[in-house]
Amino acid sequence: MAPGLSERAGLRLIARPLALLAIVAFFSIRIVVAPYSAGSDIAQFRGFAESFEARVFCMYIYSERQDNWPYSWLYVYPPIMGLLLSGLANYVDSGVDFYWEEGTYRVVVDRGWVVSLKSIYIAADAMLVAVLYKYWGLLPALAYAAMPAAIYNSSIYGMFDHLALLPLLASMVLALRGRFAASGLLMGLSVSIKQTMLLPVLFLVLALSTRVGLAHVATIMASFLFLVSATLSPFLLLCPAASAEISSFLEYMSRIYYPEPIVYSFNGLSSIASYLHRFYGADSIILVRAWPLLFAFFSALSVMTIIRLWRDPDTGRFLVKSAALGYMSFTATYWRVNYQYLIPLAVLSLVAALKSKGLPRMAWLALALTINVWPILYPVSFWFRVHVEPDPLGLSISRYLSIGILDTWAYVVYGCLLTGIQYLVLLIEYRASRTVNARVD
Numbered sequence: 001m002a003p004g005l006s007e008r009a010g011l012r013l014i015a016r017p018l019a020l021l022a023i024v025a026f027f028s029i030r031i032v033v034a035p036y037s038a039g040s041d042i043a044q045f046r047g048f049a050e051s052f053e054a055r056v057f058c059m060y061i062y063s064e065r066q067d068n069w070p071y072s073w074l075y076v077y078p079p080i081m082g083l084l085l086s087g088l089a090n091y092v093d094s095g096v097d098f099y100w101e102e103g104t105y106r107v108v109v110d111r112g113w114v115v116s117l118k119s120i121y122i123a124a125d126a127m128l129v130a131v132l133y134k135y136w137g138l139l140p141a142l143a144y145a146a147m148p149a150a151i152y153n154s155s156i157y158g159m160f161d162h163l164a165l166l167p168l169l170a171s172m173v174l175a176l177r178g179r180f181a182a183s184g185l186l187m188g189l190s191v192s193i194k195q196t197m198l199l200p201v202l203f204l205v206l207a208l209s210t211r212v213g214l215a216h217v218a219t220i221m222a223s224f225l226f227l228v229s230a231t232l233s234p235f236l237l238l239c240p241a242a243s244a245e246i247s248s249f250l251e252y253m254s255r256i257y258y259p260e261p262i263v264y265s266f267n268g269l270s271s272i273a274s275y276l277h278r279f280y281g282a283d284s285i286i287l288v289r290a291w292p293l294l295f296a297f298f299s300a301l302s303v304m305t306i307i308r309l310w311r312d313p314d315t316g317r318f319l320v321k322s323a324a325l326g327y328m329s330f331t332a333t334y335w336r337v338n339y340q341y342l343i344p345l346a347v348l349s350l351v352a353a354l355k356s357k358g359l360p361r362m363a364w365l366a367l368a369l370t371i372n373v374w375p376i377l378y379p380v381s382f383w384f385r386v387h388v389e390p391d392p393l394g395l396s397i398s399r400y401l402s403i404g405i406l407d408t409w410a411y412v413v414y415g416c417l418l419t420g421i422q423y424l425v426l427l428i429e430y431r432a433s434r435t436v437n438a439r440v441d
Contacts, residue, residue, distance in 0.1 A: 043109045
């Protein structure tokens with residue numbers, strides 16, 4: 001064997017156990033920090049859990065804040081997460097206290113609830129790493145384990161968007177293997193966990209329609225609709241009053257306002273609008289209201305790109321990019337993007353980057369890296385003291401997790417950069433799709 005080949009083989013033998021050891025180390029970080037911090041959603045989810053447990057199928061008829069909810073925002077998710085929360089609450093005898101103290105509204109979550117809920121999130125992280133490792137390789141698995149965005153989402157703030165991504169990734173694998181009914185069921189499960197996965201599912205089905213027969217597409221859609229209907233219909237049929245509340249629910253979801261605080265705004269135009277309104281008194285709400293037009297443009301160009309990419313010889317890459325473009329149609333245009341929405345995009349962008357070459361690889365990688373910058377900028381130590389009783393060990397750890405920038409303007413720039421990169425990725429992929437067709441012709 002040539003010396004160069006022998007050295008490379010030896011490096012691979014060393015690299016694999018080192019990478020697996022690094023994955024274990026990054027999950028150790030998750031486990032260590034999880035008990036000492038909590039985001040506002042973890043507190044609100046305890047209230048949702050109690051309401052689901054008490055009202056079950058009539059949960060959706062309550063369009064106003066309930067007495068056991070610390071905050072006013074409503075349960076706007078499909079029922080699966082509510083059932084999971086209420087089931088967990090049956091086994092965790094701890095909750096949340098909220099009260100006024102010297103003019104300050106305090107929301108304090110019991111550490112037992114924090115650890116229980118985050119254990120599910122961290123387990124989902126582990127399952128994502130396993131899926132990425134098995135079907136896409138060690139590098140994306142290691143990259144996800146190390147992502148500041150993923151660590152922040154599951155172990156510091158605590159949110160469940162990656163739970164919805166897991167069945168979507170698995171559905172791609174099953175579709176590639178010709179198991180279309182099972183693939184459609186997992187797509188339905190993904191949307192039934194969080195509705196933000198609807199666009200990537202639809203774009204994924206569009207991509208599959210260019211590769212498989214219409215009969216297989218029909219199988220996927222039938223399975224998808226069956227799963228979604230099976231999870232949602234009991235809440236509509238067994239509690240007819242819930243149907244009457246749909247209009248109120250849609251009205252609540254359609255309200256448009258200046259997103260505040262700007263540090264949590266991840267749409268560039270919305271961030272600019274809020275900044276101009278807050279600091280200069282400008283009536284800039286038109287920038288926020290423009291999102292439907294931007295959505296129509298971005299979605300149309302994404303569909304055109306997918307149609308032009310259908311000749312891509314790598315079907316797996318084609319499916320990942322299609323799902324990512326579908327998801328970006330939401331995250332690049334919607335006026336109120338929360339950080340947790342970006343976790344699935346970070347993963348899809350990472351996989352797309354690793355399966356691409358040249359300029360598209362650089363663009364997808366830039367997007368994944370940009371998403372992961374925010375938890376380094378943001379003072380994450382805030383979540384180690386605002387909703388849990390501050391712990392000296394947790395506070396000392398939190399000081400090393402981020403830079404802690406407080407300047408509002410920095411986050412306006414970040415929001416614009418993040419949004420701009422998503423448009424840039426789309427334009428680069430659209431241009432690259434012409435090259436794919438020309439090469440095949």
